[in-house]
Amino acid sequence: MKINKNLWFLIIPIFCIALITGSFFYTRGTIKANEAAKANGVISAVFPDAVRYSEATYNKRFLALYLEEHGYDTTDVVVDHVVYARNEQNAVKGLIIYVNCYKKYGGLIQMAVGIQNNGTINGYTILDISDAKGLESKVKEDDFKNQFIGKNVSAFVLSDEPHSDAEIAAPNGARDASGTVVNGINTAIITLEFIDESMGGLLE
Amino acid sequence: MKEKKDNIFRRFYYGLWKENPILFLCLGLCPVLAVSTTAEYALAMGAFTTAVLILTNVFVSALKKIIPNEQRLLGYLILAASFTVAGQLFLKAYFPDFSEALGIFVPLTAVNGVIYDRAERCAYVSNPGIALFDAIGTGIGYTFIITLLGAIREIIAFGTIFGIRLIPADYTIPFTALAPGACIILAFIMALANKIRGGHRS
Amino acid sequence: MTKLFYAAIIAAFVNNLVLTQSLGMDSFIRNSKDLATSVRIAVSVLFVTVISSLITWPIGRFVLDKLQISFLSTILFLLVEAALVWFVLYVMKKISVNLYEHYKELLALIIINSAVLGIILNNVEVGYSFIRSTVFSIFGAVGFGIAMILMAGVREKIKYNDIPGPFEGVPILLVTAGLMSIAFYGFTGLLL
Numbered sequence: 107m108k109i110n111k112n113l114w115f116l117i118i119p120i121f122c123i124a125l126i127t128g129s130f131f132y133t134r135g136t137i138k139a140n141e142a143a144k145a146n147g148v149i150s151a152v153f154p155d156a157v158r159y160s161e162a163t164y165n166k167r168f169l170a171l172y173l174e175e176h177g178y179d180t181t182d183v184v185v186d187h188v189v190y191a192r193n194e195q196n197a198v199k200g201l202i203i204y205v206n207c208y209k210k211y212g213g214l215i216q217m218a219v220g221i222q223n224n225g226t227i228n229g230y231t232i233l234d235i236s237d238a239k240g241l242e243s244k245v246k247e248d249d250f251k252n253q254f255i256g257k258n259v260s261a262f263v264l265s266d267e268p269h270s271d272a273e274i275a276a277p278n279g280a281r282d283a284s285g286t287v288v289n290g291i292n293t294a295i296i297t298l299e300f301i302d303e304s305m306g307g308l309l310e
Numbered sequence: 311m312k313e314k315k316d317n318i319f320r321r322f323y324y325g326l327w328k329e330n331p332i333l334f335l336c337l338g339l340c341p342v343l344a345v346s347t348t349a350e351y352a353l354a355m356g357a358f359t360t361a362v363l364i365l366t367n368v369f370v371s372a373l374k375k376i377i378p379n380e381q382r383l384l385g386y387l388i389l390a391a392s393f394t395v396a397g398q399l400f401l402k403a404y405f406p407d408f409s410e411a412l413g414i415f416v417p418l419t420a421v422n423g424v425i426y427d428r429a430e431r432c433a434y435v436s437n438p439g440i441a442l443f444d445a446i447g448t449g450i451g452y453t454f455i456i457t458l459l460g461a462i463r464e465i466i467a468f469g470t471i472f473g474i475r476l477i478p479a480d481y482t483i484p485f486t487a488l489a490p491g492a493c494i495i496l497a498f499i500m501a502l503a504n505k506i507r508g509g510h511r512s
Numbered sequence: 513m514t515k516l517f518y519a520a521i522i523a524a525f526v527n528n529l530v531l532t533q534s535l536g537m538d539s540f541i542r543n544s545k546d547l548a549t550s551v552r553i554a555v556s557v558l559f560v561t562v563i564s565s566l567i568t569w570p571i572g573r574f575v576l577d578k579l580q581i582s583f584l585s586t587i588l589f590l591l592v593e594a595a596l597v598w599f600v601l602y603v604m605k606k607i608s609v610n611l612y613e614h615y616k617e618l619l620a621l622i623i624i625n626s627a628v629l630g631i632i633l634n635n636v637e638v639g640y641s642f643i644r645s646t647v648f649s650i651f652g653a654v655g656f657g658i659a660m661i662l663m664a665g666v667r668e669k670i671k672y673n674d675i676p677g678p679f680e681g682v683p684i685l686l687v688t689a690g691l692m693s694i695a696f697y698g699f700t701g702l703l704l
Contacts, residue, residue: 122392129396133403140406214638336682340626344534391587398583417586421624423538489534493690501678
């Protein structure tokens with residue numbers, strides 16, 4: 107028994123390390139495939155007629171400065187990366203902008219916004235909502251999403267009784283999440299302007 | 311203190327009802343209250359916890375000779391955490407929707423009180439066969455109650471059960487989907503269970 | 513600075529670990545019997561959470577994220593917590609055996625408290641900055657402590673009330689927790 111008791115420092119950790127590494131390598135392929143499929147699904151959801159796409163290169167610091175000039179707090183909303191959506195002739199039809207927005211009460215919403223050259227919103231997909239407590243999934247619902255699709259405004263704002271295109275009604279109980287989504291979409295609109303300006307009219 | 315012979319059927323029955331972890335032993339309440347917003351998620355959480363519970367307890371029991379007495383908590387911890395991590399990966403690969411929906415409570419299964427209580431009371435002192443059935447019984451009991459809670463909350467808060475609409479959405483109380491609804495509904499379920507069992511225990 | 517202040521209030525009240533996020537419920541229900549125990553648990557949780565957070569945030573950001581193995585955070589952070597508690601108990605044993613006996617069970621139970629692990633996992637997963645993480649950890653633990661102390665107070669008050677038979681014991685505590693939780697949800701109005 108004495109020999110066994112000293113061996114426990116070796117046996118159990120070795121077993122656990124083997125278990126974890128084994129599971130990791132066994133599931134790695136499937137997880138990668140899932141994520142690739144999901145990324146493609148996101149792109150076709152917000153930009154159905156994009157046949158090809160390519161990563162946009164831009165200066166992140168300049169973008170941050172540009173956003174701050176327009177009154178956006180860059181610690182609350184961070185643009186992760188931007189993708190050009192191209193058609194068969196390889197012309198750029200619009201952008202897919204990946205934004206990470208921090209909610210007012212903590213938590214993070216990651217979304218991809220599809221926006222056409224002229225500034226019309228194609229729609230958005232929520233990639234991840236952290237600490238979703240049941241009610242926040244309302245921002246994933248079509249009722250809320252449809253308020254943005256097809257509109258072309260300089261900035262959206264939440265309001266209780268929407269009169270104009272720019273006003274969005276927040277669903278009951280999800281004010282924080284919807285405010286954050288609106289913030290994210292506004293940031294995407296400004297980012298489009300920035301890319302347009304900084305690329306010198308590549309989009310036109 | 312064993313009046314009757316400790317066999318697998320007794321253990322199974324105890325885990326399922328007599329010593330149901332949620333109703334009477336009050337263990338592992340965190341995922342129960344937080345995840346049971348819909349019946350589907352509750353069932354998934356229960357199944358995941360049961361899997362980790364069974365694996366951990368069987369291995370604790372099998373390895374009990376080499377886990378020293380003074381450090382058995384550490385032993386349970388390492389095994390439970392390892393199985394949780396392995397389970398996390400499998401869940402992410404084969405059930406990615408559930409993995410996202412259950413969120414942070416998947417890794418938190420590593421510190422679920424049910425696993426440690428059963429390991430301490432049963433797996434560390436019995437042979438793997440008994441530990442296995444104790445874990446299966448406890449797991450099924452846990453899953454059943456968490457799914458029941460999930461079903462009730464889903465019906466009251468969203469009007470559906472497993473996605474099938476029962477009540478029109480206008481008559482629902484979405485507030486029940488939050489924490490207080492869970493606490494109060496679970497309290498009523500536990501009171502009902504106490505009544506059925508007869509007598510009360512504090 | 514105001515941002516951090518708001519973050520602190522949010523962590524302690526609006527997103528209260530126990531009452532809103534349902535973490536740490538096990539300790540909350542079972543151990544809040546009297547004020548003394550509750551205070552001890554609150555202090556221990558605060559200490560373990562903050563120190564663990566300080567250690568695990570760098571590990572999470574600079575090791576796990578860079579190597580893309582963030583799933584290991586579950587077991588790694590848990591072991592950090594356990595090591596920390598073991599270290600504290602070791603120091604305690606050297607200083608005063610009495611203190612050690614008092615806190616031994618308590619600190620062992622803190623390791624498997626889901627509030628502590630929950631908050632340090634969340635900080636790394638969502639990717640908050642170091643300052644924000646630390647603020648959330650400190651005030652999250654403070655919120656947990658406040659909830660526990662409130663619960664102990666309520667329990668002492670209802671000890672001599674007439675409670676319907678089947679509700680005696682845990683069910684009435686759950687109802688109490690539910691009502692407290694509704695009260696804490698009112699805090700969301702603070703910052704809207």
